[in-house]
Structure formats: structure tokens, C-alpha cells
Amino acid sequence: MTAMTPGSNLPLSAVRVAVDVTAPVRLDVSGLLLAADGKVRSDDDFVFYNQPAGPGVTHSAAAGGGDTITVDTAAVPDGIEKIVVTASLDQPGATFAGTEPTGTVRNADDNSVLASFTPPQLGAETALVVVEIYRRSGAWKVRAVGQGYANGLAGIATDFGVSVEEPAAPAAAPQAPPAPPAPAAPAAPAGQWGPPAGTPAPAAPPASPPAAPPAPAAAPAAPAAPGKINLDKGRVSLQKNQTVSLVKGGRPLLSSVRMGLGWEPAFRSKSIDLDASVIAYGPDRKKVDNCFFGKLMILGGAIQHSGDNLTGEGAGDDEAITVHLGGLPPEVTGLVFVVNSFSGQKFSDVAKAYCRLLDAQSGEELVRFDLTHSEPRTGVMMAKLIRQFSGEWEMTALGEYVDARTVRGMVKPAGKAL
Template structure:
């Protein structure tokens, strides 16, 4: 499509892929969406991005990034059939993190039918220089139907400036205003003698009246949107939760994935991937070691879902067998008991449906209740792996450090994925066969 052109789109579920090429010196790029009425959001809840990934209506969600051989795609899923009738426009934007769009090669936006997988519209950005945010396209209503317009409008003020222009309240540090100096008290008036005044006559009797109840308190103002995040990479693989302010409350860990080419493993004869079944089932798991010396595993296998309010203070929320749901695989760590943790290893295993992670595109997000979210993508799998170590959280004595692992492991013949990751990280546990 040319800049400014438009095309009809189906009123159904659409995948919006923000694509770019990666390489040395290329900044990260994030997709976002704003739902507008009269050119503005109704509230901060109408902003969908990495820190607020699902709109309350369920019509739009941010699905995260995939890196396939140097081509990075950040995806929004937009279900136009479920967009509220009041919404007139959905702005589809991109923001550069740590650089400008002049450093980003191959920036594009592609709209695909989510069910059929067919392309509906595509716009390749014609060029950029110093811009740090772009409105690449928009969905808009016209005579009861939806259309997509290629926009290509750049901003030099980043995601914060773009969001503010559409009415979003952004959380930013404010400097405290110094209190005014207290004025000196006025000089005391001279004391003079006065004749004593007789007391006033008694007041008339007071008649009781019903007291009107006070007006209801106004609801608290919503918290402003936080735009900060941490992206872990091979060159910058760790971050301190303590320095981020994320050492209390709940730490949510999410794994989302997508199978693109439908591979299932590795041919023993040729060493090449073979067809993957559609019922791929991945399991998010945790090995934990507490400061009292106890060790264990939290996983769906054997119904070892853990507990949030008693040891190990880790709970697996569910078992997603597709990876395509809004939630994905999730677990929660209770950081109010951080003093009980020595180390926590988050890993993922293939339970059934494949014999390798080949061509699996996954994103890991750790979202502390306080502090910036932490995210990273898994590398391409080039070995016949059934288990991948994702992240290691270590209590170093007053500090909690998150380390990106993204390490594919290959079990030896007859050895389970759990035993394989145990051996690789020296947990030293005894294992017995189990089932879901």
C-alpha cells in the first residue's frame, strides 16, 4: 500500500504484525494500539502496549515478539467484531527503544486474517531519520464497516509523546516543589487596659435540624501509565529486581509461543526437523531451592502446582496446551517471602506434540507488581531439544537478580527433560516418572 491509501478489512479477528530486521546497533521496536473516540482515548485503559497487554473489552491484545532468523515481529491481535460501538479509530503505532527509526531497517506493518492466515494489507514504511515513534496505520469505521489506512506519520518525542498527544497520562518523575519559607510572625500589639464588658444576653434556644449526609467521596484518580521496561539480551542478560523496586508483591512469569512452520522434531536419519503436530503441549516449570535447604519442582506433571502463601511461595496458574490463548503459560512468585528464596530456575519442557523446539517462537515476560516488566525472546533452536532453561532468579544477599538463560538442552537417551535441567544446574534431586 502507498502512504495515505486505504482498503476494506474483514470485521473479524486480525493479526497485526509489526516487522523489522535486526542486527548490530538496531534499537528494539515495540507495537502499541490506541482506541479513540473523537480523536482521543476515553481513559488510559484505551492504550494497549507491553505494560498493558490486553484491552478490558478483550478486543485487542499485545502478543509479544518473535525473532525468526533476524526478522523480528511484534504482534497485536485485533478482533474488530468485539470492538465497542463507541470506538471510531484504532491507531497502530511503533516506538523505538534506545535509538531512532533511521537505525531500523525494513520497518513494515502487515494485517492478516487470524483464522485463514491470509494477508489483508501491508504497508512498508517509506523511510525514517530521527523519529522515535511512528503511527504506521489505523483501523477506522466507515458506513458500518472497517477499513485500514496506511499512515506513516513520525514523531520525535517517542512513545511518551505519541501517547500524550492522544490523551494518555504518562507516569514521569516529578521534582518536589520546595515549600515556601515561613513568613515571620507580626510584631505583638501593645497591651492596654479596657473596661470589662458585661456578658451578652443568653442565646435563644436552638432548634434541631436533620443533618444532610456528606457527599460521596470522589473515586481515586487512576494511576498514570508506566512506559518503562527492561529487555534482556545476550549482551545484557541480567537485571536487579532490587534496583528496579520489584522486591515485594507478586511476580508474574508468562510464556507465550507461536508455531510458524509446524515442525515436530528432528529426523534421526537426516538430522532435519520433521512435521510438528497441532496439539503441541508445552509446560512451564520451576526448580526452587530455599534458604532452609529444601528443594523441589513446581509443574503440571504430577499436579505439583505449588502454593503462593506457604512454601515454596510459587504457584503454577494453569496448563495452556496451545500457547495461542491470551494467557499462555503463567506462574506466580510471592516476593513478600523473598528472604526464603536461594535460587529459582524457570524452564519449559515439551510434554507432547513435538520432539524439538525447532521453529518455536516464544517470548518470556516477568512482570513484578512493583517495578518495570522484564522481557526477552528465545533464540532459534538448532538442536533436538526437549527442554529449555528460561531464567534464573538468584538471591545474592539483599539483592534479587534475574538472569536470562534461553538455553536449549538435549536429554540423553532415556533421561527425562526435568532430570536433564537438574543435572545442568546442579540441583541434585531424585526423580520418578509422573503423569498429568
């Protein structure tokens, strides 16, 4: 048997595999069949206790407690690229802090154990993707994931395209005003919404219906904090020092995101070797770890680097860093993304430097920040992600230049920028 770590994978030697997910507490375990776009084709691809069978995938109770998702790889439709096995806590409000779920992968025909995986360092998560069974070049493999979510099974299901029935927003918000305003006479006091004292209950509405409550200025919509926006209206383009809250539809984004960083040599400049890195900090602004071309994975796989680009030429991101937000350990409260010129070339030799945050599963661009100017220095702090007390993350565009040719030289200035 192989004990897996986050991000590791193994080829499957069995056609039918079972994934048992167990824990000291009651879990709800499910399997989602995902197409190439990372989404289910329909709600029929969501297999769980209330819908225990899908094409090639079944749900059942595990013999020793917990639940089992069984995958018959020979029966999985051709359009399905992977089956993700998820677990959420049955008790409302409970988190995985102090609870270690284990996924055990076995041959479903002879019960021999192939691998096991226990996601490390869980905290505020209420649901997580445990493992995924995926197709690669015609063969099937298993990957340990351990990606956490703070919004339960509904958050996972929504992330993968399942329609989740949710109660409508409280009816109080869109109700009509308590009563039409009193006759629209100029003498009526501004902002008066109810009928004047002594007016009988409105058995019949006044003759001039909604002829104009003087703009609902009396009930302002409490705008977000100045300079802060969220993801509800789609992609956000940030300017320097502007902040976006990584919240969509009232829910914090705690899935995997990818920070893509790109640049081009300035006109008539030679190719330029820049290095993108991320530095993780604790609440005291002290470095916890950093991820760069020489250290491609940190924090148990919660942060992963794409590798070094030596020229900056070509379309698209030059280097990318993937962050499993829900999988970051609690002691990490801030991330600063930086770019350095190891060869000593200045950023005045760089054109079109930018960073952009993407949904790592769908590839959807969420936030973009384009540097509008450059300075003759060797390092730049592009953006920072800060974990709020509420659990959500906020991204702020920085665009601050410093003299530092390596990520080591960025630790102090980036800490001060938090």
C-alpha cells in the first residue's frame, strides 16, 4: 500500500476501484463525474446518498463505517475525464479542525488496498475534495487532492456545475415601500415614506400610485468600502492599491486559484529572464515559506509553481503559481506575489508586465492588474492576498518596485507591504 501526499498520483492496476472515506465523525461522501471543462454534464453526474448511482460510479456505505464511492473505469462514459471524491461534515457548523478523514483506495474486486491518503493541516474547512480518479492518455490514475472548502458540500457542488437549490433571499429586501407617499405636494416633508399621522389604513391606495417616492435616498444601499469590490459582476481590472474581495454570490472563494504573471521585452530589448515567486506570511508578518523556480511546491502542495521561463517571449502567462486557498494552513494569513530580474536587467527593459488571478479549474480570469509604468529596478511586488477574519481572501494590486534580484531580497519589503 502507498501512503499518498497532496498532489501525488499513482497508476491504477484495477479496473474497478473503491474509495472508502472514513473519519471519527459522520461524513457525507459523494462522487462527481467531470467532463473536460471540469464540470458535470448534468445533475445526474452527482452521485451521493440520495442519488447512489451514476454512469460507472456508485455510492454505498463502507463496511467499517463511512461511505464508499466505487468507480468502474470500463463503464465510465468517454466524455468523462475524472471522478472527484468529496467529503463534507454531516453536523451543521462543524469544521474539519481536529478531524482527520482518510481516503483508502482499493481494488473493488479482491479488496486489496492500493493507496491511502489523509489530507494534512485541516482547519476551518467544512468540505473537501479527497481524491480524484482521472483518465490520462487512455490509462486511469488516482491523485491525492485534499482541497478544502468553507461552504460545505453545496460549495463543492456549485463549483463543479451542479444546480443547488437554495432558499431565496429574505423577502424583506425587495418588498414594496410600506405605503405610497402622501400626495406629492411640495410641502410634504422630504424623506417621508408613510402616510401622514391620522391617515386611515390604506384600504384603497391614493390616486397617484408610485408617482414618485422622492428617490429612495432614505434607504441607501450601504456601498462596499471605498476602493473594494467583489467578483459578482465578472472579471475585475484593478488599479494600483485597489482591492477586490474574493467573494462571489455572497460566498468566499476558497477553491484553487492560479496567479499568472507575464511580461514581454521592451521594444528592441533582448529577451529577459524574470522569476515569479510567492512568499507566505503569518499574522506577525514573518515569512512562513516561499515558492519559486527552485522550490516548486510548498505547504504540503497547497502552493505550486509552474517552473522557470527564461525569456518572457510568447503569448500568455510566462509563469504561474497555483494556490489551493482552502488547503492553506491556518498560520498562513498573507501571500505576496513578486517578480525579480535575477540577471540584473531593469524593469524599464520590460513591457506589458501584468498579473492575473484565474479560477484554476475553469480557467476563468477573475482579476487582472496591468503595470502602467516601469522603473529601472530589479524587483516588483505585483499583488498580495490577505486572509480576513471572516475567512475570505482579498487581493490588492501593489506595483511597488524595489532593488532585489532574488525572492530572498523581497522578504522584508513584501512583509512591510502586508
